[in-house]
Amino acid sequence: MKSVLKFVMFMMAAPFLCGVAFLMGYVILVALTIPQLPVWAQPGVTEWLLDIPQPVDSEIGDNGTYGDSAPAGQGRVEWSDYVGPDGVIRGLPLWGPIRHWSNWHDKPLLGCLFHDPFYSNHTGADFPVYPGTPIHATMGGEVVWADYNGPWGNLVVIQNGDYQVWLAHLDAIHVVPGQIVGYDDVIGLSGNTGNSSGPHLHYGIKQRTGEDTYVWLNPQLFFDLNDVINFGCSD
Ligand SMILES: [Zn+2]
Structure with a gap:
């Protein structure tokens, strides 16, 4: 009778023990696999496999609220x-042919996307491009920021009404705060300044939604995907 009881208890415990063994095997497999991946893929894959929220990169740390949330060294960009x-945002901030490393391309390369799977908190679209490429205003407006700004590097922000266009990681800035720029004017040259892992333009579009609130919009809604080459989120 006792052995029957033991058998029943074992049968009840077996699925649980299998579960524990499976979980341990999974964790070991993840720990062995992740370091083999390219550096840029590691945070995304880790997040996906283990469902751990990743520390927020300072470029993307702007969490959608005003106040003191700006990372250290970052100046607050005001609304005027x-x-x-x-005041209508349209087209692209750079035009082909563009150079990326030693290659030339007919159209700009679209890199990390807005809320990219590899970069889920990304607040804009990235365009990998060789430093020194002219960057154009995709909206006429007032320059409300034209200076270095912590993780954004050299940053130009153009505002018109409830919209701001952010152009970050620039090499050179060709405008000054308070200046009124026209659509398509060159505002500076692309670069690799601030928190940037390779030469690229970060292009962000921000909409004011209230006194102290705003949202980042997907820049892809403002240009034609036929005008870019999908490059992927690599650098
Ligand atoms: Zn970016």
Whole structure:
């Protein structure tokens, strides 16, 4: 009778023990696999496999609220009352042919996307491009920031009404705060400044939604995907 009881208890415990063994095997497999992946893929894959929220990169740390949330060394970009012509965001901040390392491409390369699977908190779209490429305003407006700004590197922000266009990691800035720029004007040259792992333009579009609130919009909604080459989130 006792042995029957033992057998029943073992049968009840078996699925649980299998579960524990499976979990341990899974964790060991993950721990062995992740270091083999390229550096840029590691955080995304770790997050996916273990469902651990990743520390927020300072470029992307702007979490959608005002206040003191700006990472160290980052200046707060204010909103002005400016409303003027050409307030419709359209087209691309750079045009082909563009150079990326030693290769030339007919169209700009679209790298890490807005909320990219590899970069889920990414607040804009990245365009990998050789430093020194002219960067154009995709909206006419007032320059509300034109200076170095912590993780953004050399940053230009153009505002018109409730919209701001952010152009980050620039090499050179060709505008000054308070200046009114027209659509398509060159505002600076692309670079690799601030928190940037390779030469690229970070392009962000921010919409004011209230007194102290805003949202980042997907820049892909403002240009034609036929005008870019899908490059992927690599550098
Ligand atoms: Zn970016």
